[in-house]
Every structure is written in C-alpha cells, then in structure tokens.
Amino acid sequence: MAEAAAPHTFPWPVVLFDLDGTLVDSASDIAAAVNRLLAELGHAQVDEATVRSWIGDGARQLITSALQHAGDTRTADAVMPRFMRHYEDCLLLEPRLYPGVASTLQALQAAGVRMAVCTNKPAQFVSPLLAALGIDGCFDAVLGAGDLPERKPHPLPLLHLAQGFGVDITQCLMVGDSAADAGAAIAAGAPLVLVGYGYRRDFDLHGCGALAVIDRFEELLELR
Numbered sequence: 695m696a697e698a699a700a701p702h703t704f705p706w707p708v709v710l711f712d713l714d715g716t717l718v719d720s721a722s723d724i725a726a727a728v729n730r731l732l733a734e735l736g737h738a739q740v741d742e743a744t745v746r747s748w749i750g751d752g753a754r755q756l757i758t759s760a761l762q763h764a765g766d767t768r769t770a771d772a773v774m775p776r777f778m779r780h781y782e783d784c785l786l787l788e789p790r791l792y793p794g795v796a797s798t799l800q801a802l803q804a805a806g807v808r809m810a811v812c813t814n815k816p817a818q819f820v821s822p823l824l825a826a827l828g829i830d831g832c833f834d835a836v837l838g839a840g841d842l843p844e845r846k847p848h849p850l851p852l853l854h855l856a857q858g859f860g861v862d863i864t865q866c867l868m869v870g871d872s873a874a875d876a877g878a879a880i881a882a883g884a885p886l887v888l889v890g891y892g893y894r895r896d897f898d899l900h901g902c903g904a905l906a907v908i909d910r911f912e913e914l915l916e917l918r
C-alpha cells in the first residue's frame with residue numbers, strides 16, 4: 695500500500711497577512727480612486743507608480759500625500775467622504791492576487807494554519823475585496839482600519855488578533871510589505887516576513903529584523 699504523503703508542517707500556528715501590496719495588487723484601483731478625486735478637485739492626474747508610493751499607512755495618509763502633491767491646502771478630512779465614494783466605486787475594477795497567493799493560502803489552510811488579514815485598508819472594503827478574489831474562506835479573522843482605535847505600525851491590531859486566536863504573539867507570523875507592517879510586528883513581538891514585491895517606500899527591507907524577505911509568495915511554504 696502506498697504511503698500517505700506527510701502533511702506539510704509550518705513553523706507557526708497562526709499567520710497574519712497584510713493585504714495591499716502583500717496578497718493583492720490593488721494599486722491600479724486605488725490610483726483610479728485617487729485620480730477621480732483629483733479630477734473633481736481640479737488637479738492633474740498622477741501615475742500609478744506615484745500612488746503606489748503613498749499606499750500602506752491608510753486612506754487618510756494616502757489622501758494627505760495626494761493633496762500635498764497637488765499643492766492643495768485642504769485637509770484630508772475635508773475630502774475624505776468624497777474619496778471614500780470613489781474608493782468604493784473603484785475597489786473591484788481590476789484587483790489581482792499576486793502569483794501563488796491562492797495556492798499557498800490553500801496549502802497553509804490544509805496544514806491547519808489559522809490565518810487573518812490585518813490591513814490599514816478601510817475596514818468596510820476588506821471583506822468585499824477578499825470575496826471578489828475568492829480567498830475570503832481562508833481567513834478566520836479580518837481586521838481593517840477603523841475596527842480598532844489604532845492601526846499599524848501600532849502593535850494593537852496584531853495583539854488583538856493573537857488574543858482572538860488564543861495564542862501568544864510570538865506564535866503569530868506577520869507577513870507584510872511595508873514599514874507599517876514591520877513596525878507593528880516588531881513593536882508587538884511577532885516574527886516577521888516581508889515580501890519584496892510590494893509597495894514599500896524608503897525602507898530597508900533587509901535591515902529591519904525580518905526573518906526573511908521573499909520575492910515569491912510560495913516561498914512562505916519553505917520557511918523552517
């Protein structure tokens with residue numbers, strides 16, 4: 695009788711995933727929303743690469759950067775309701791999972807790893823996006839900006855998720871792309887893996903204490 699394949703073992707029982715720039719390439723949709731706002735405010739359009747450099751610290755910081763870039767003295771708060779309408783309208787224009795994300799999440803799930811999304815994206819957009827991409831069933835918990843009084847790089851969202859899973863934070867691997875993810879993981883005491891393909895700005899991926907920097911999402915399965 696053929697021997698059953700050994701189940702994949704993974705070093706951590708829980709993985710907390712960042713969303714934008716880690717699981718999902720959403721930059722073109724976010725850029726479309728920003729450009730709709732800029733057009734409405736009478737400003738020139740910006741390219742996707744510029745918007746990518748503004749993603750990672752939440753919608754308010756994104757819009758603060760866009761207004762600054764346009765030389766507009768309005769506050770982010772003053773235009774946020776308008777922006778959120780554009781964000782919602784553009785959310786599902788063409789979001790894409792990065793290569794290997796669906797199969798890797800399935801492999802982790804099959805190995806009994808419990809997973810959560812921990813993102814600075816506005817909370818109301820997270821579940822619809824995960825559902826549209828067909829990966830909503832992989833996660834036991836989803837936390838977005840606005841769900842808690844603090845967001846990454848504050849450690850609270852990570853600590854809150856660990857508590858919900860009933861495990862110590864050192865048992866929760868954080869996987870992200872930005873300084874906000876690294877800051878939150880280090881402040882919380884969570885092990886950290888960074889993806890090299892995301893939206894990082896001026897931040898040293900290799901010098902911030904990550905266990906690994908991966909260029910392909912599937913490399914997660916090789917961690918030991």
Ligand SMILES: O=C(O)COP(=O)(O)O
Nearest residue numbers: 713714750751752813814
């Ligand atoms: O919306 C953002 O600014 C970034 O979201 P993220 O935390 O999933 O990268």
Ligand SMILES: [Mg+2]
Nearest residue numbers: 712714715871
């Ligand atoms: Mg990110």
